[in-house]
Amino acid sequence: MSMGLILMELRKIWRPLPFAGIALVCAFAALFMIGSSPLLVHGGAPAGDDDPIAESTVYGLTVETARPELERQYRELVPKADAQIAAVPAAKAKGITDMAGFELWNARFPHTPSDDDVALLDTLTGLPSVQAVSRISALLESTGDSPEDFASQIRSRAASYLGFGDVPRSPLPPLAERRVERIAAAYGSRTMLDLNIESTITDSAPIMFTAIGVSVIILIAPILTRDRQLRIRQLQWVSKTGRNALGAQVIAVGVSCAALSLAIAGLWAAWAANALRPCLGISLISYNPPLIWFDWTVGQYLAAVALTAALAGTASGLLAGWIIRARPNMIRMLIAAIPVAVAIGVVLDRVIGRQPFTFANPMAKFITIPGVEPLALLAVLLLAAVLWAVSVRRLGGKELLE
Numbered sequence: 483m484s485m486g487l488i489l490m491e492l493r494k495i496w497r498p499l500p501f502a503g504i505a506l507v508c509a510f511a512a513l514f515m516i517g518s519s520p521l522l523v524h525g526g527a528p529a530g531d532d533d534p535i536a537e538s539t540v541y542g543l544t545v546e547t548a549r550p551e552l553e554r555q556y557r558e559l560v561p562k563a564d565a566q567i568a569a570v571p572a573a574k575a576k577g578i579t580d581m582a583g584f585e586l587w588n589a590r591f592p593h594t595p596s597d598d599d600v601a602l603l604d605t606l607t608g609l610p611s612v613q614a615v616s617r618i619s620a621l622l623e624s625t626g627d628s629p630e631d632f633a634s635q636i637r638s639r640a641a642s643y644l645g646f647g648d649v650p651r652s653p654l655p656p657l658a659e660r661r662v663e664r665i666a667a668a669y670g671s672r673t674m675l676d677l678n679i680e681s682t683i684t685d686s687a688p689i690m691f692t693a694i695g696v697s698v699i700i701l702i703a704p705i706l707t708r709d710r711q712l713r714i715r716q717l718q719w720v721s722k723t724g725r726n727a728l729g730a731q732v733i734a735v736g737v738s739c740a741a742l743s744l745a746i747a748g749l750w751a752a753w754a755a756n757a758l759r760p761c762l763g764i765s766l767i768s769y770n771p772p773l774i775w776f777d778w779t780v781g782q783y784l785a786a787v788a789l790t791a792a793l794a795g796t797a798s799g800l801l802a803g804w805i806i807r808a809r810p811n812m813i814r815m816l817i818a819a820i821p822v823a824v825a826i827g828v829v830l831d832r833v834i835g836r837q838p839f840t841f842a843n844p845m846a847k848f849i850t851i852p853g854v855e856p857l858a859l860l861a862v863l864l865l866a867a868v869l870w871a872v873s874v875r876r877l878g879g880k881e882l883l884e
Contacts, residue, residue, distance in 0.1 A: 484730075487727060487730040488730045488733055488734055488737075490730075491705075491727075491730050491731045491733075491734035491735075492734045492737065492738065494705055494708075494709075494734075495701060495702060495705050495734055495735065495738045496701075496738065500700050500701045500704065503697075503700040504697045504700055504701060504742070507693050507696050507697050507700065508693055508697065508746060508749075510693075511689050511690065511692070511693035514689045515686040515689050515690070515750075518685045518686060518689065519681075519682045519685050519686045521534065521535070521678065521679070521682045521757050521758065534676035534677075534678035534679055535676075535679070535758070535760050535761055537617075537621070537674065537676050538673075538674055538675045538676045538679055538760070538761050538764060539674075539760050539761060539764070541621075541674050543673050543674065543764060544670075544671055544672060544673060544674070545625045545670075545672045545673070545674060545769050546670060546671075548621075548625065548674045549622070549625055549626075552618050552621055552622050552625075553622065555614075555618055556615065556618045556619065556622065559611055559614050559615045559618065560581050560615055562611040563580075563581045563609065563611040563612050563614075563615045564579070564580035564581055565611075566609045566610075566611050566612065567579065567580055567581060567583070567584055567606060567609065567612065568580065570602075570605060570606065570609075572598070572601070572602045572605065573602060573605075573606060576602070578606075581612070581615060584606055584612070588603070591603065624769055624770060625672075625674075625769045629666070629669045632666060632669050633662075633663075633666035633669075636662055636665055636666060636771070636773060637654070637662050637666075639773060639841075640654055640658055640661075640662050640773055640841050641654060643773060643840075643841040643842045643846065643847075644658060644841055644846060644847055644850060645847045655850040657850060657851055657852065658841065658846075658850050661773075661775060661852070662773075664777075665767060665771060665773070668767045671765075671767075672767055672768055672769050672771070673764050673765045673766075673767065673768045673769075674764075674768065674769065675761060675764045675765070675766060675768035675769075675780070676768075677768070677770050677772070679758055679761050679764075679780060680766060680772045680780070680783075682754060682757065682758060683754060683758075683780075683783060683784055683787060684772070684837050684838070684840075686750070686754065687787050687791070687835050687838060688830070688831045688832070688835035688836055689831070689835075690746065690747065690750045690791055690835070691791050691794055691830040691831060691834060691835030692827045692830050692831040692835070693746060694742075694743050694746050694747060694791055694792075694794060694795040694798075694830070695794065695795060695798045695823070695826040695827050695829075695830045696823050696826070696827050697742060697743075697746060697795070698738075698739045698742055698743060698795045698796075698798055698799035698802070699798070699799065699802045699806075699819055699822065699823045699826065700823075701738060701739070701742055701799070702735045702738060702739060702799050702802070702803050703802070703803070703806050703815060703819040704812065704815065705731070705735070706731070706803070706806070706807055706808035706809075707808050707809045707810075707811070707812060707814075707815040709808065710808040710809070710810065711810075711811065711812075728873070728874050728877055729874045732800075732803075732870045732874065735799060735800060735803050736796060736799070736800055738799070739795055739796045739798070739799030739800060740792065740795070740796040742795065742799075743791065743792040743793075743794070743795025743796055743799075744792045746791075746795070747788040747789070747791040747792045747795075748788065750788065750791075751784050751785065751787075751788040754784055755781065755784060758780055758784075761780050762779065762780050762781035762784070763779050763780070763781060764779060764780055765777065765778075765779055766778055766779065766780060766783060772837075772840050772842075773840055773841040773842065774839055774840045775839050775840065775841075775852035775853065776839060776852065776853075778839075783839070786838075786839060787838050787839070789856075790834075790838060790839075790855055790856050790859065791835070793856055793859045793860070793863070794830055794834055794835075794859050796863060797859045797860075797862040797863035797866060798826045798830070798862075800863065800866035800867065800870065801826075801862060801865065801866040801869075802819070802822050802823070802826060803866075803870075804866055804869045804870055804873070805818070805822050806818045806819050806822060832844065833845060834855050834858065834859065838855050839852075839853065839855065843855065845858065
């Protein structure tokens, strides 16, 4: 099998028309990502009144170093909040003269408030110092749990994700139990990483996986049908040498799927890395950690998800190409390709790309092992390779023109 034949097949795949469809798919995917991941919209700037990136970095890398600074800021900000609240006439009329009085009043806020109550609440919660005190108070509460409470919380979350509702009477699988114990042991070295940072990756990843799955099908689905329409297949199939061209075509399809998948995943990773740049070196084991299987930083997690997406695109493209294969015309090709693309898109969005490498991934309930996503994709890739190898071998053994 010559390299020239493979290059010829690559040129047949990489044509302008499929690129127009791929560009459209990627444009729609980018719009959905923007809607689901506010940090990507702002390129790492604050989403609303809070700044998850600043909170993840400004207080220090660990909870132990952050708490003294948070407590100091809290003590400084409370008098300022007291002064701003006392300066609001409507608050003074209700006997609210400081932060403590506001918190007490807010805790007793009626279920059917009057218009005056709603207006006063909006006024007080809009005061800058009140907002700052409320946010720091929430951080202090989130980082102030005991080691026992922290371990209990993550074990309960693990049980919920994996479908074990009664812990410890229904113990977690051994690998999951060991991972929970390891995360709990990191109590003293937890980081201040805001959960919105991890969510930026996990919320946009399924969209990226789906875009890759659909794009590779758009790229490679027409090639075999086009050859059949142009009678290239009939000319090749008259000899065993010509029938060997199918092997070169399969290699070209695999290389093309891998290259396109890497390109799309790389663009997504670069986009997310730019938005999350200050946090790329921070560990994901934070005061409110995602139950991730590996001790990764944000940057390492981003790279792992991107490489898994590239593997997903390669496996999906080869399997879809074998299922669709050559059709008499483009209409029949589309009739076969569209349901295949929909099925692959749903699996990549709802299963493979959903909270990858964490206990929350749907496959973890059935195969509770670290890294089940790439293992499943490698199995699909192996299946596609075997199916194509059998097809190429069978074709090579035939003597008559099809």
